[in-house]
Amino acid sequence: MNPTSPLVILAASILTNNILLAGFLGMCSFLACSSRLETAFGLGAAVTFVMVCTTTLNYLLYHYVLVPLGLEFLAYILFIAVIAAFVQFVEMVIERFSPKLYHALGIFLPLITVNCAILGVSLFMVIRDYNGLQSAAFGLGGGLGFLLAIMLMAGLREKMGYSNVPVPLRGTAIMMLVTGVIAMTFMGFAGMIKVQ
Amino acid sequence: MSMILLAIGLTTGVFLLLAAVLLVAESHLINYGTCQVSINDGSVEFEQQGGVTLLEALYAHKVFIPSACGGKGTCGYCKVRVLAGGGDVLPTETPYLNRSEMRTGIRLACQVKVKSDVQLEIPADLLTAREFRARLAGARMLTPDIRELDFDLLDPSQLEHRPGQYVQVLVPDEGDPVYRAYSISSAAFDQNRVQLHVRLIPGGLASTYLHAIAEGDEIVFTGPYGDFRLSDDPETEIICVGGGCGMAPMANIIESLYRRWPERTCRLFFGCRTVADVFYRERWEDLARRHPGFQVVYALSAETDDDASWDGDKGFIHLSVARRLEPGVKRQAFLCGPEAMVEAVTGVLLASGMEKTDIFNDAF
DSSP: OOOOOHHHHHHHHHTTTOTTTTTOOSHHHHHHSOSSHHHHHHHHHHHHHHHHHHHHHHHHHIIIIIHHHTOGGGHHHHHHHHHHHHHHHHHHHHHHHOHHHHHHHTTHHHHGGGOHHHHHHHHHHHHTTOOHHHHHHHHHHHHHHHHHHHHHHHHHHHHHTTSOOOGGGTTHHHHHHHHHHHHHHHHGGGGTOOOO | OHHHHHHHHHHHHHHHHHHHHHHHHHHHHOOOOEEEEEETTTTEEEEEETTSBHHHHHHHTTOOOOOSSSSSSSSOOOEEEEEESOOSOOTTTGGGOOHHHHHTTEEETTTOBOOSOEEEEOOHHHHTOEEEEEEEEEEEESSSSEEEEEEEEEESSOOOOOTTOEEEEEESSSSSOEEEEEEBOSOTTOTTEEEEEEEOOTTOHHHHHHHHOOTTOEEEEEEEEOOOOOOOOTTSEEEEEEETTTTHHHHHHHHHHHHHOTTOOEEEEEEESSGGGOOSHHHHHHHHHHOTTEEEEEEEOSOOGGGGGOOSEESOHHHHHHHHOOTTOOEEEEEEEOHHHHHHHHHHHHHTTOOGGGEEEEEO
């Protein structure tokens, strides 16, 4: 059992162990959907929600089904199935009860299925041997960390629209550089909390 | 051994459980009831079980609007004006709609889902499009990669269309219906048959299919579509510019034109890469002998050794057009060919003083 307090895990996964900026997972949607603050927030919020729920579901699946049966190696395929099904389910619920939000999220909602940050959080939860509460906190923190990173990026990109970027660096290149710089500044938090 | 069975059983079980949950959720959550779809102020009306896309609903009720990609949202052909019940424009549609289209309610029918009563406006032209069955009566290769196919219409047995319009051929056995657009190259007065030109594109679904079918095989297509509209004014000179396999609409326009007005002036410019890509040259030179108002110009764009005997133009076709247009003539132009060619020729024609509304184009 991992002795770290859930609150520490929450704070750590937002700042020091940010899934995007320290783990570099979920880069594709991070780069693709960060051109406007509004959509970045929508995607971040959806990822956060899905991450909390799937991490908890996967925790239950892993510790109450896979471990007793000795089938831990099935974790990868089953985690992905749970995530995909859950995203579908969320899509249906949102479409039914809030068509407005559904349209605001549009294509980003189904895209969450293939966001590797979400699978990453579920797998880290197993590797780091978190309990239920810790896993939920880790899921929430991972999602908020994603939200924070993508909002930062979107804000910078909106500003960058007015700056004179050298021609060879325009587009993805400058975004990778900016991501690297943000990641380095987040390394400054690393001394605050030590989590493994 | 038991481990493997257990693993397979568990995986299957979890998958089935998830699928069952999703199915139950879907049947309880996604149910929009019966919706009323009304087109052009009620000139066509039908009821549709909600939840399907507008395109599926229209096709199910025999309203065949153009759509080349089979509803994947990648061609942008299935534009309709949704007056009510369409919801907001989706991110999947924005690449195909400009600002004024978005303001006036133009949507991609394949992306709009029918969830409530819908009111639409569709150009009356498209409502005449129907589904046809036709049998291949003959085929030949015009160039190493362009096949000319002659179809006899079976059901319905007549196709009324304007010269320059196109049909959409259904590619069978692809799961989702896949349609590809081909211009009609047989003359519009010849209503019982349809001729198409198909260039073989490696890996292309429709062109592979249409190059493989044999005499006697049946195909299904919908149509006619397209906004080419030949001017009725006998004084207007007709300019046809084609490139690659863009001969089909031109052949239809020219044949139909001289059937009705033997004296009209018309010029055909056709751009090819090499001598091997040239076809129909004798046919047009023969026509030019019978109709003094007709002039034909072929141009080769690629420099090769077998061009020694070539007596036509050389260089890109828009240069040939630019050289031959005298100013101050009332004209109407039809362009069909690669996008770069259409753009270049449009530039030349606008520079010669033509209005944008007199230039019809079909770029591919």
